[in-house]
Amino acid sequence: MSILTVSDLGKAYRSYRSEWQRFAGWFGLPIKPSEEHWVLKHVNFDINLGEAVGIVGQNGAGKSTLLKMITGTLQPTEGSVKVNGRIAAILELGMGFNPELTGRQNVFHAAGLMGFSAEQILQALPGIEAFAEIGEYFDEPVRTYSSGMQMRVAFAVATAYRPEILIVDEALSVGDSYFQHKSFSRIREFQEEGTTLLIVSHDRSAIQSLCDRAILLGNGTVIKDGNPEEVFDFYNAIIAEKESSTVEVKQLDNGKAQTSSGTGEAKVEEIALYNSKGEVAEIAEVGEQVELRIKVKVYEDIESLVLGYGIKDRLGQVMYGINTWHTEQVINAPQAGDEYLFKIAFPANFGVGSYSVQTALVDQGTHLTANYEWRDLALLFNVINISKTIFAGCLWNEPKILIEELEK
Amino acid sequence: MSGMLRSLWNYRHFVLSSIRNELISRFARSKLGGLWVIINPLSQVLIYALILSNVLAAKLPGIESQYAYAIYLMAGLLAWTLFSEIISRCLNLFIAQGNLMKKMSFPRITLPVIVIGSSLLNSILLFISILGIFILLGHQFSMAMIWLIPLTFVVVSLSMGVGLILGVMNVFLRDIGQAIPIVLQMLFWFTPIVYPATIIPEAYRHWLNLNPLYPLVDAYQQILVYGNNPQWEGVLTIAVIGFLLTVVSLFMFRRASAEMVDSL
Numbered sequence: 185m186s187i188l189t190v191s192d193l194g195k196a197y198r199s200y201r202s203e204w205q206r207f208a209g210w211f212g213l214p215i216k217p218s219e220e221h222w223v224l225k226h227v228n229f230d231i232n233l234g235e236a237v238g239i240v241g242q243n244g245a246g247k248s249t250l251l252k253m254i255t256g257t258l259q260p261t262e263g264s265v266k267v268n269g270r271i272a273a274i275l276e277l278g279m280g281f282n283p284e285l286t287g288r289q290n291v292f293h294a295a296g297l298m299g300f301s302a303e304q305i306l307q308a309l310p311g312i313e314a315f316a317e318i319g320e321y322f323d324e325p326v327r328t329y330s331s332g333m334q335m336r337v338a339f340a341v342a343t344a345y346r347p348e349i350l351i352v353d354e355a356l357s358v359g360d361s362y363f364q365h366k367s368f369s370r371i372r373e374f375q376e377e378g379t380t381l382l383i384v385s386h387d388r389s390a391i392q393s394l395c396d397r398a399i400l401l402g403n404g405t406v407i408k409d410g411n412p413e414e415v416f417d418f419y420n421a422i423i424a425e426k427e428s429s430t431v432e433v434k435q436l437d438n439g440k441a442q443t444s445s446g447t448g449e450a451k452v453e454e455i456a457l458y459n460s461k462g463e464v465a466e467i468a469e470v471g472e473q474v475e476l477r478i479k480v481k482v483y484e485d486i487e488s489l490v491l492g493y494g495i496k497d498r499l500g501q502v503m504y505g506i507n508t509w510h511t512e513q514v515i516n517a518p519q520a521g522d523e524y525l526f527k528i529a530f531p532a533n534f535g536v537g538s539y540s541v542q543t544a545l546v547d548q549g550t551h552l553t554a555n556y557e558w559r560d561l562a563l564l565f566n567v568i569n570i571s572k573t574i575f576a577g578c579l580w581n582e583p584k585i586l587i588e589e590l591e592k
Numbered sequence: 593m594s595g596m597l598r599s600l601w602n603y604r605h606f607v608l609s610s611i612r613n614e615l616i617s618r619f620a621r622s623k624l625g626g627l628w629v630i631i632n633p634l635s636q637v638l639i640y641a642l643i644l645s646n647v648l649a650a651k652l653p654g655i656e657s658q659y660a661y662a663i664y665l666m667a668g669l670l671a672w673t674l675f676s677e678i679i680s681r682c683l684n685l686f687i688a689q690g691n692l693m694k695k696m697s698f699p700r701i702t703l704p705v706i707v708i709g710s711s712l713l714n715s716i717l718l719f720i721s722i723l724g725i726f727i728l729l730g731h732q733f734s735m736a737m738i739w740l741i742p743l744t745f746v747v748v749s750l751s752m753g754v755g756l757i758l759g760v761m762n763v764f765l766r767d768i769g770q771a772i773p774i775v776l777q778m779l780f781w782f783t784p785i786v787y788p789a790t791i792i793p794e795a796y797r798h799w800l801n802l803n804p805l806y807p808l809v810d811a812y813q814q815i816l817v818y819g820n821n822p823q824w825e826g827v828l829t830i831a832v833i834g835f836l837l838t839v840v841s842l843f844m845f846r847r848a849s850a851e852m853v854d855s856l
Contacts, residue, residue: 284616325620
């Protein structure tokens with residue numbers, strides 16, 4: 185069931201030669217604006233009940249404009265947003281808090297601003313107080329609060345009632361880690377009970393751990409809509425994109441899409457994983473000593489060359505990543521035609537599952553100054569457990585467990 | 593229009609708690625608290641009474657009390673305070689609440705309603721303290737006072753109509769916010785509040801009929817000072833104008849709502 189339908193949505197900011205013309209326009213006079221500035225155009229998507237969708241995009245891509253139109257603070261210029269149910273937004277926590285009033289009074293007021301009646305609020309108040317966990321401060325004026333305490337109260341109000349759609353901003357990463365965990369688990373609870381999540385963030389791992397879909401906005405429209413890993417790879421490629429560089433998406437056999445991008449001064453020619461017997465392998469055993477061999481060819485004279493790689497789990501979370509900048513093995517002034525073989529040996533101390541390798545050829549520590557080549561899903565391999573004790577998780581971290589029976 | 597009323601009803605709790613909070617935050621950390629609501633206009637009465645009573649007291653026909661001038665001042669100021677408070681607060685309302693409007697989704701119509709509610713509350717407090725002073729001064733009041741209720745509605749509709757139109761326009765054209773306080777100041781002195789209408793020379797007095805506030809202030813003075821019924825023709829004309837202005841302002845407010853948030 186579709187809970188949110190955005191169809192052909194567009195937003196333009198209009199300016200008039202004179203403000204009086206604008207006023208006249210309200211009374212039906214046919215007056216054309218002198219300038220129209222389109223922030224969003226032809227945005228289309230459909231979100232179903234219970235889905236968790238990440239909204240990504242660079243600054244200025246129109247993310248917040250889109251969200252404002254979904255929550256209803258901004259009116260669309262064209263197209264429509266259809267919402268079936270109540271929306272709650274954790275965008276501006278603590279908006280409308282009055283510093284002179286106590287936490288309790290502010291909660292009352294803020295819940296009123298969300299449209300709840302006095303009885304509904306009274307009912308939810310003990311729950312809000314308990315969730316915020318700020319003790320006696322709840323009855324003190326908000327001006328005496330630390331910003332973390334204010335966050336707690338604000339989050340508790342915003343999520344006091346389960347909405348059909350919950351919009352979460354990256355602002356959520358504010359606050360102490362205890363409360364972060366607590367608020368994340370509340371969000372997950374909502375999700376399990378059927379709330380649709382809409383998450384705006386630059387944080388790849390947050391989106392990949394919560395969402396099953398991501399929408400990439402760019403230049404005021406949707407440029408990619410698909411599974412988060414694929415969208416993020418594409419997004420990273422765009423960030424790294426410089427003049428003359430290309431973004432290439434190749435469909436792999438297993439249905440995943442490989443994205444590569446870069447200016448092309450150096451390229452990964454071959455990449456393979458070798459097992460402990462020195463054979464090329466797609467499968468590694470937990471804890472097995474393996475070697476990743478990457479052959480790089482230089483196409484143009486460059487100042488320096490750094491290889492970086494990351495091993496990601498099936499959700500796209502990086503398990504481990506490093507580059508030769510950090511290991512202080514930068515290749516200085518390679519020339520066109522040079523070839524290098526990187527042999528990277530490590531134990532496969534991973535949990536059972538499928539992993540991918542991403543590679544980056546850059547000039548320094550990051551891919552932001554120069555990006556010769558960035559390749560996602562350059563290699564896929566599986567980790568299986570044959571000889572080790574059965575365990576859960578993505579890290580093989582075998583313990584020694586001692587149990588002592590204590591005297592009664 | 594019915595949509596506006598429905599959303600107002602749904603948000604009645606928010607409106608009430610906003611009015612209450614405004615009052616509470618005024619009390620917070622202030623020894624005199626709510627008294628300041630009335631101290632301000634009453635000190636104005638005191639200043640005018642001290643400076644002008646000798647000049648003007650003799651010009652007030654029909655009442656004997658030595659405090660006649662102070663009583664006259666209070667009657668006029670009661671009307672004026674309500675009128676000017678609603679206008680000047682509506683004027684900057686959307687700019688002041690811009691952040692909230694940009695970030696939270698709630699019926700915008702609650703904002704002017706909150707202003708009216710809290711201005712009315714202030715006016716009632718002022719009225720009660722004026723009654724107290726009247727009793728202290730030994731001033732009689734009559735049953736005509738019941739007319740203050742419909743009169744208040746007329747003042748509110750006139751000031752809300754004007755205030756909302758100016759407030760919406762001020763978002764786009766900020767000069768309005770600068771100009772209106774000056775206009776209000778002039779209007780105050782062109783309205784017989786601190787002086788009786790009778791001191792204006794006969795030849796110029798008909799200009800007063802152009803002042804929309806005159807019939808209202810006069811009605812307050814007739815009721816509170818002389819215990820007379822107000823002169824209805826003038827009040828009714830203003831009531832009709834006020835009603836029309838309110839309708840226009842609500843229409844404008846609805847048309848402008850979308851663009852207002854864009855421009856804040």
